[in-house]
Amino acid sequence: MILCLYLLMILIVGATRMGKTFGVIDKLTHETRKILALDPQDSLSRRFFQHHICGGSTKRILYDQLRRTDRAPGFISLWESEHTDPLQRLRENDYERSLIAEPLYGRRSLDGVSRPRIAEYTDEALKVIQFQNAYAPLFWLPFAIQPHLPDFEFLLRHCTHQETVDRLQSLAKLSPGQLRNEVSPTLRLLEPACRDPAFISRCGTLHCDDLINRYDTLIVEGSGATDQTIEIVLQLWTYKAIQYVERHKRSLVLVIDEAANWNLITKDLLRAVATLEKYGFELILITQSLSIVSSEIRVTLFQNARRVECYRVGSLEDARLMSGIFGALQYDPDSSGGVSGQGKMLIQELMTLPVGTRYVREQGHVFKEQSPILKDSYAWPGISEHMMQDAIQNIIQGADYQTPKYCTPASVRGRQRGSNADESSWRG
Numbered sequence: 001m002i003l004c005l006y007l008l009m010i011l012i013v014g015a016t017r018m019g020k021t022f023g024v025i026d027k028l029t030h031e032t033r034k035i036l037a038l039d040p041q042d043s044l045s046r047r048f049f050q051h052h053i054c055g056g057s058t059k060r061i062l063y064d065q066l067r068r069t070d071r072a073p074g075f076i077s078l079w080e081s082e083h084t085d086p087l088q089r090l091r092e093n094d095y096e097r098s099l100i101a102e103p104l105y106g107r108r109s110l111d112g113v114s115r116p117r118i119a120e121y122t123d124e125a126l127k128v129i130q131f132q133n134a135y136a137p138l139f140w141l142p143f144a145i146q147p148h149l150p151d152f153e154f155l156l157r158h159c160t161h162q163e164t165v166d167r168l169q170s171l172a173k174l175s176p177g178q179l180r181n182e183v184s185p186t187l188r189l190l191e192p193a194c195r196d197p198a199f200i201s202r203c204g205t206l207h208c209d210d211l212i213n214r215y216d217t218l219i220v221e222g223s224g225a226t227d228q229t230i231e232i233v234l235q236l237w238t239y240k241a242i243q244y245v246e247r248h249k250r251s252l253v254l255v256i257d258e259a260a261n262w263n264l265i266t267k268d269l270l271r272a273v274a275t276l277e278k279y280g281f282e283l284i285l286i287t288q289s290l291s292i293v294s295s296e297i298r299v300t301l302f303q304n305a306r307r308v309e310c311y312r313v314g315s316l317e318d319a320r321l322m323s324g325i326f327g328a329l330q331y332d333p334d335s336s337g338g339v340s341g342q343g344k345m346l347i348q349e350l351m352t353l354p355v356g357t358r359y360v361r362e363q364g365h366v367f368k369e370q371s372p373i374l375k376d377s378y379a380w381p382g383i384s385e386h387m388m389q390d391a392i393q394n395i396i397q398g399a400d401y402q403t404p405k406y407c408t409p410a411s412v413r414g415r416q417r418g419s420n421a422d423e424s425s426w427r428g
């Protein structure tokens with residue numbers, strides 16, 4: 001499907017270290033709407049945060065550095081829908097599970113033979129966590145398909161979805177060899193995330209919705225976490241941002257740095273921009289390259305971005321794609337390649353632009369400009385770094401941050417002698 005609307009979307013393309021990230025910070029610091037900034041690395045988040053605090057901002061800021069496992073907001077969870085209509089409930093429950101399952105699969109090309117089985121067991125394990133009569137953190141997923149562990153029995157005893165319980169109980173009847181065959185591929189998918197301290201420490205009972213509501217600026221910084229955790233957490237946030245705007249009909253600016261490299265430009269996201277524009281939802285996508293996204297997504301991006309910015313690009317393929325955007329790829333019957341002399345010059349220029357210089361297409365106009373110079377807020381960079389560390393220490397003492405502790409279903413529920421474990425007990 002190709003969306004043909006004039007969307008509130010800014011697309012920023014350019015090779016690494018060409019000034020893409022610095023180029024948006026100036027815009028963000030003047031933004032009055034709520035901002036959710038997703039940064040798989042740390043350049044956007046650090047700089048943006050620094051400018052916030054050095055500019056004396058009084059906004060409420062949530063700053064989550066995924067590598068931190070001492071204090072973290074616990075927002076990764078799987079909720080059971082409370083909708084009164086059974087069909088709506090079914091739909092919402094399925095959707096919640098898919099939000100976790102999709103980034104778990106990521107771009108890994110699961111081979112044809114094991115794929116259906118992996119999808120099936122992943123979904124059954126997710127159901128065990130979703131339909132519990134006690135709180136179960138999401139990192140317990142792998143226990144749901146390992147019948148030889150005491151944790152399996154604990155989880156299934158509290159699972160309210162009988163079909164799933166029956167289906168998984170049948171695993172207990174398999175021989176060790178059969179069991180390995182059956183569930184190993186799924187375990188290989190689930191375990192890296194569920195054993196990652198960064199993922200574990202973010203499992204909790206906070207609603208992303210409430211968090212977005214409570215803060216003016218939310219920054220999620222991936223640097224230092226595993227690729228899979230970064231992908232899961234950031235994808236989850238993009239969907240939660242969409243849900244937030246849908247539910248509350250409030251404006252939000254969603255900024256995603258290095259979006260294509262981290263698989264964060266999804267069709268759902270682009271569709272959301274179209275439907276949520278009326279509430280003031282704006283998307284800013286920053287990416288190194290567009291030759292790595294599917295041509296369908298690329299067309300949607302090009303046709304719908306209100307503003308396209310192009311810094312120096314790193315490949316001929318990208319230079320060609322971008323020069324098309326700036327209108328210079330006219331067909332020239334005299335040249336065999338079909339690219340006019342003007343087009344060739346633009347391609348060359350796009351590959352040699354100096355740092356901070358960008359080509360822009362906005363509302364039908366094409367022009368070249370220099371992005372505003374971003375100065376360090378203090379003469380000595382050390383001071384801003386020091387202030388920033390202080391500010392982070394302050395922020396992470398907030399009530400929305402927990403001090404996580406690892407535990408298993410058996411350890412929690414054993415301590416409670418089989419009674420319902422609640423959220424406080426798993427935190428220890």
Ligand SMILES: Nc1ncnc2c1ncn2[C@@H]1O[C@H](COP(=O)(O)OP(=O)(O)O)[C@@H](O)[C@H]1O
Pocket residue numbers: 014015016017018019020021022023043355356371372373374375
């Ligand atoms: N507008 C700017 N003001 C000041 N310095 C800049 C600006 N644009 C780029 N730079 C310099 O270039 C470096 C790379 O910029 P960055 O935005 O991080 O690149 P990218 O996001 O394209 O990888 C920065 O660390 C900074 O030193």
Ligand SMILES: [Mg+2]
Pocket residue numbers: 017020021022043044257
């Ligand atoms: Mg960058």
